[in-house]
Amino acid sequence: AQSVTQLDSQVPVFEEAPVELRCNYSSSVSVYLFWYVQYPNQGLQLLLKYLSGSTLVKGINGFEAEFNKSQTSFHLRKPSVHISDTAEYFCAVSDRKGAQKLVFGQGTRLTINP
Amino acid sequence: NADVMQNPRHLVRRRGQEARLRCSPMKGHSHVYWYRQLPEEGLKFMVYLQKENIIDESGMPKERFSAEFPKEGPSILRIQQVVRGDSAAYFCASSPMGTVHSGANVLTFGAGSRLTVL
Numbered sequence: 001a002q003s004v005t006q007l008d009s010q011v012p013v014f015e016e017a018p019v020e021l022r023c024n025y026s027s028s029v030s031v032y033l034f035w036y037v038q039y040p041n042q043g044l045q046l047l048l049k050y051l052s053g054s055t056l057v058k059g060i061n062g063f064e065a066e067f068n069k070s071q072t073s074f075h076l077r078k079p080s081v082h083i084s085d086t087a088e089y090f091c092a093v094s095d096r097k098g099a100q101k102l103v104f105g106q107g108t109r110l111t112i113n114p
Numbered sequence: 115n116a117d118v119m120q121n122p123r124h125l126v127r128r129r130g131q132e133a134r135l136r137c138s139p140m141k142g143h144s145h146v147y148w149y150r151q152l153p154e155e156g157l158k159f160m161v162y163l164q165k166e167n168i169i170d171e172s173g174m175p176k177e178r179f180s181a182e183f184p185k186e187g188p189s190i191l192r193i194q195q196v197v198r199g200d201s202a203a204y205f206c207a208s209s210p211m212g213t214v215h216s217g218a219n220v221l222t223f224g225a226g227s228r229l230t231v232l
Binding site: 004007036042043044045046049071086090102103104105106107111 | 115120140147149154155156157159169170205207220221222223224225226
């Protein structure tokens with residue numbers, strides 16, 4: 001079984017500042033990793049995913065994440081945030097066998113202040 | 115995401131009534147998943163279906179909840195005799211057939227159905 005921990009429930013940052021949203025996972029098997037974003041009253045949208053290969057993954061809207069196997073982490077970063085990045089961000093993991101069954105973290109609410 | 119259609123978007127029920135939530139997957143997708151999001155929590159897997167088959171229902175409560183994905187029509191999540199604890203957002207997602215490298219494990223989510231039980 002897998003589990004995901006998002007260490008920060010809320011992250012406030014100023015516009016144009018860099019941001020890092022932290023995600024650690026636990027699994028006894030190899031996994032796939034995902035970041036989803038949820039804007040208010042909307043469904044989840046895939047930001048990026050790690051399946052294999054390069055550990056640095058680039059996604060939409062200028063986000064990127066780095067898979068660190070030794071630290072079992074998959075932190076999300078953006079060098080300069082915009083007001084429109086205000087949303088809830090979810091880290092998720094699935095094992096490579098039942099790949100469609102995602103286990104989500106509790107989410108991090110990113111608030112961008114002008 | 116408008117490509118996975120869920121309705122109703124908002125549903126209010128009194129305790130003891132039935133709730134039916136519908137999900138039409140993205141065109142070309144044959145796999146449907148239901149997730150529940152309780153207030154201030156992440157999404158929790160409920161059930162995974164293909165046409166006319168339940169593949170994995172390990173996340174479904176043992177009583178009152180059922181799901182189907184008929185040959186024709188949308189997938190339906192049915193909650194009988196609702197209680198206040200059923201108040202949540204219910205998200206449907208879909209994916210195509212295929213392997214990892216064709217994107218089969220990437221879920222496309224709908225906008226959710228928010229159930230309020232009075």
